[in-house]
Amino acid sequence: MAQWQIAMIMMIAYLVIALLIGVLAGRNQDKQSLEEFTTAKGNLGLFVMWFLMGGAVFSAFSFLGAPGWAFSRGAPALYIITYTAFAILPWYIIGPKIGRIGRKHNIYTVAGFMQLRYSSRVLAMMIGIIALLASIQYLATQMKGMAYIFSIMTEGRIPFWLGALLSYGIVVVYVATGGLRAAAWSDVFQGILMIIISWTVGLTIVNQLHSSVPDMFRNLTETAPGFLQIGAEGSTMSAMAYTTTILVSTIGFLMWPHLFSKSYATKARTIKKTVLVYPVFALFLIPLLFVGFSAVNVIDPSQIGSPDEILPYLITTVLTLPGWVYGLVGAGALAAAMSTADAITHSASLEFTDGFVKNIKRDLSSKTTLLIMRIGVFVIGGLAYVITVFGGQGLIALLLGAYGSIVQFAPGVYGALYSKKVTEPAVITGLITGTVVNYYFQLVAPTTPLDINPGILGLICNIGLVVIISGFTQGKELPMAEEYRKVGS
Amino acid sequence: MSKQRFIKIYCLSLAIPFLLMVFPLFTLGNRETPFIMGLPFSVFWVIFWILITFVIVLFLYRLDPDKDEKGVQ
Secondary structure, three states: OOHHHHHHHHHHHHHHHHHHHHHHHOOOOOOOOHHHHHHHHHOOOHHHHHHHHHHHHOOHHHHHHHHHHHHHHOHHHHHHHHHHHHHOOOHHHHHHHHHHHHHHHOOOOHHHHHHHHHOOHHHHHHHHHHHHHHHHHHHHHHHHHHHHHHHHHOOOOOOHHHHHHHHHHHHHHHHHHHHHHHHHHHHHHHHHHHHHHHHHHHHHHHHHHHOOHHHHHHHHHHHOOOOOOOOOOOOOOOHHHHHHHHHHHHHHHOOOHHHHHHHHOOOHHHHHHHHHHOHHHHHHOHHHHHHHHHOOOOOOHHHOOOHHHHHHHHHHHHOOOOHHHHHHHHHHHHHHHHHHHHHHHHHHHHHHHHHHHHHHOOOOOHHHHHHHHHHHHHHHHHHHHHHHHHOOHHHHHHHHHHHHOHHHHHHHHHHHHHOOOOOHHHHHHHHHHHHHHHHHHHHHOOOOHHHOOHHHHHHHHHHHHHHHHHHHOOOOOOHHHHHHHHOOO | OOHHHHHHHHHHHHHHHHHHHOOOHHHHOOOOOOOEOOEOHHHHHHHHHHHHHHHHHHHHHHHOOOOOOOOOO
């Protein structure tokens, strides 16, 4: 049997198992329950929770992008494991608090959380729309990764559109039927698979190319001095850019609705224990960085289309590996992309329904809401698929803008949790300004002042405005402000 | 220990390793040599502090006066 056939059979076997687990997880659960669909009734256990949060970090970006960063940029790739380890830590404090507010007032989204605190429908609708657009962008990246890996591992026999359709279609089916619980259980399977694969395949590649990890680094520092330093002669990123990139990723992480809303899905103790073991996930990424480093002296960057292709390129072209390794890497990359895509699709549908649809049409029964969310999963899936396969430049710029503005939720969220003074107009103005500033420096201006990350520039304006405008707009009584602040403290 | 006090200890003790990972303090780890356990110093530095952070969080969890958030002061 040819190598691509083995790879294809393994990848399809993987997809079948992922589908089975996803669908079986939702079995015997109440299909008519909104609470089950949105938060798995708030009773997910530690093991599942761990992988649900971990799966979000292991995305197509970590499987293809992290080796790409290490290969093309060197030391700046360390930002990935740094922010992965640290971004979860605030959840220990804010997660239980958000969860308790949610249980008391029946909230299961970021939009709902903000709407109640600031008594603002406008804000909830904005969050619903931003979350939707940002999620579609995120999904398109994952889907590109899935389709790409399918195509390269089968040596082009499965076309781009079919690879994306197969793998993402399965995600849509199990999320729409089983909701959060299905996403969670398939993440457990996908998470274990990714960890095993990244370590075995990662270290195999390093050993084949350089005989050992120390040898690889010795070669690398001799031939490319400065490559493993930040801001030095020969390095690819300045100290300021590195620092602010870590900051923006760390602050933005928990603002993503699919992570934020997991606060509602479990008990306080489980949240804390999830945080406890989480830094280990950062360490799982290390071999993927090593893969990128190992290719530096071996592959000429002009040989591959983009740095993200380095891992599959090494496996299919440079190394002589058996077909089952093709299949393993294919399955691992699919798992990485799918375990992120399921959570994102689920939360995008929730945020848009809860933040936008429910504020346009206000008297929806919970049965109708659930139906809209289920349909939403298919609609969002379809939209993301169309964008991935057909593209469209203007649209992509819009989506990128939304993607970068998720971190701009932070002042509103922390303001809600820890201050009773922050007001609705302040948060709305801050959010809009932060989004615009980020968009300008990310996509319009060629450079940023002092090389600061665009998201941080937006955040600085955002926080400034929230503080100032809150000072001017006191007076309107916000009934929930004091309650939010007091919960759990 | 009161809950407020725990939150303060939590934030401060985790801010330390975080600050060591970003500039200006990352300057201390931002070098290629010496190699430690086969890793360049910058790579070792990041991995080392992530492990330390893991240990700190384990320790903090033991200190936590209200693991279930029942509101015990």
